Amino acid sequence: MSPEHLFGIVVILLPVAALSGWYFGRKDARVDLDGGAHVPVMSQDYFKGLNYLLNDCPDKAIEFFIKVLEVESEAVETHLAMGNLFRRRGEVDRAIRIHQDLVARPSLDREQRGLALLELGLDYMRSGLLDRAESLFKELLKMGMYEQQVLRHLVDIYQQERDWDAALEYSRRLERVTGEDMRDVRAHFYCEKAQIFIDDDNLPEAFRWLGKGLKEDRKCVRARLLLADLLNSAGDYKAAIMHLKKIEHQDIDFLPEAIPRLVKSYRELDRMDELSAYLSRLSVLHCGITPVLVLAELTAERAGLDEAKSHIVAELKIRPTIRGIDRLIEYSLASAQGEPRQNLLLLKETTTRLIEDKFSYNCGNCGFTGRSLHWQCPSCKSWNTVKPIHGIEGE
Template sequence: MMMQWLFLLLPVAALSGWILAKRHYQRHPQKHVKAFNPEYFKGLNYLLNEQPDKAIDVFIGLLEVNSETVETHLALANLFRRRGETERAIRIHQNLIARPSLHGEQRLQAMVELGLDYMHAGVLDRAEHLFLELLQQPNPHPQAAKQLMRIYQQEKKWAQAIEMGKQIDASKTGQVRPLIAQFYCEQAEQHANQDRHEAFTMLKQALFQDPNCVRASLLEARLYLAINQPRKALDALQNIEQQNPAFLSEALPYWHKAYQQLADLPALRDKLSQLITRHPNMTSARIMLTNIIAELESTKAAQQFLYEQLHHHPSVEGLHTLIKLGENNQIALIPLIDRITRTMVEKGDRYTCKNCGFSGKTMHWLCPGCAKWGTVRPTEIHLTALEKLLDSAS
């Protein structure tokens, strides 16, 4: 379909250019030349003989670059880029930029498009040089800082990405601030083992940019636990329920470790009880609470607690945990149920992107599917997924 539109656009554009030229020459007879360029018929002949590549080159050559045809050139080049024909797009945009008759705004737009061509082709150094040049203009094009931020993100140059993000944010609302917070978190990850003080500084900056940055709170808790400061870790974790309760399951291992360092598992039991009261579908908290009850009281008490919970909130992980605890009223079914639940727990995806639907077993703060930050969420494996997962396991 795109190719058909291209075939339609090219001859129409070329003919439009010829008509404009004819009118111009009618007003200026002394400059009049041959009415119809034979190259136009040559291009049509290529189209009729199903040689689209040659036809495209001919029609592009017919388009004289002037204020009336610049938009046509840009549209053609963008069409080439979307089709993956980056070299052609680059050639058109370079040709536009080289024209001295192009006025300032059109030249800037052509430079932006050429930079996007280079990015699409993976030539990031050329794209970076071009966008930096645009950034030095008296009135920088809004795409310059945005695309530089993308380049630095791809190259993992987090300090430069932060700088570009702040330049974008200076002219817009706070839409970019959550991205800047993620870049600070990336820097904190890099400093976590060598320079914890610098890592804490980066996390403070992340939370300043985005107070709802769950990742920063989790990293802060992890760093405090690494230096045996469990109460400060708990303070950091306390923010997550307000930031985004969907990530509470990610905080559970840190809560467990913090209360272990405090030698206060009863307090963890109370904390988990409160969590499942406020978030009854939180299977991971229910399972952790079951294990804590088994450790503090007895396996039988843990079995009884989980058995009652599963009646109201059934889940595959809960059933699997109950089997591991030794619930064996139906001995003949135990091996089969154990195999089914184990398969589901092992095969089930733990994380899903709310933007594109990507799912996997590990947490990605930058979604591999749609390249969006912070869109991947932890998920629970419920009985409603039984049939789908069993099919995938068979």
């Protein structure tokens, strides 16, 4: 056991020592005729337990503390605290043992039993025994205790189990209890459900669930992107464009995700002038380097590199980015000769490496960074918080 762990346990046991003193003082501070004091059984067991902890034998310590509990019901809170400490330290088996022992005691009052059930449920969640945690939390709901906390944990469990129907149902219940708007999160549950049908090639059901997702949250970018993908695959490019263009008004940070899909739709329709006009408008909004780079590509195809370069230079003057500089070097290389060309090649090598090494997405909630887009942050589990990185190293 680490020194800080031991320190934590001892701190938790301090109230117990105080309780022993109280017990000692109130009942047993009688001085015998021979001058000795009675030492109560409870404090003996506690100090034996403490001794085991100090000697790094936590399991033996738990046995002793559980014995104390049989004698002294006021020790329940201390046991709960001790169990929590074990769980926080990752020693979940020990936490489970303490909390299971508490739950099994008929002497516990309703409040104590409710709290012990909640803690045991958290232990089970922590150790991945989700079905056991789920049944304890449902028992608490029946008892009418810890409703908000329990509903939140149940929504969390159903997400982990990828049971999206249950996640939808319990998030609605949670919303009713807390008044917290969870429509944006539920739209993701609908998208998850749709994704299952997409993977099964059941496109009508996928469309149906994406429609429900958008009904839940009109601003759900993920539903728009998935719909655009399905529509592009089905050859309905106009409808795909309609969905993709809405993203600008829903969450402009996600436009870089929409643009490659828009290029595909417009190319299929052979309406690249329209796309150029749209990208020119986006470039003025300075919502990322992606629209500028795509516009430069289209300009290079139609009007040559000098014209394309002017788009990049105009953007770099206002918002310098590594990707913009990299593209400018690429266009400049086409006409460079001799030593300037060698220098540009050296610079290009550096910018390419910088782009390859960087993360493209980060979570606004916990700071997680990654190379691919996650709708639910893998670190803090928040929905909608991972976005493309903007700034000199990103968009």
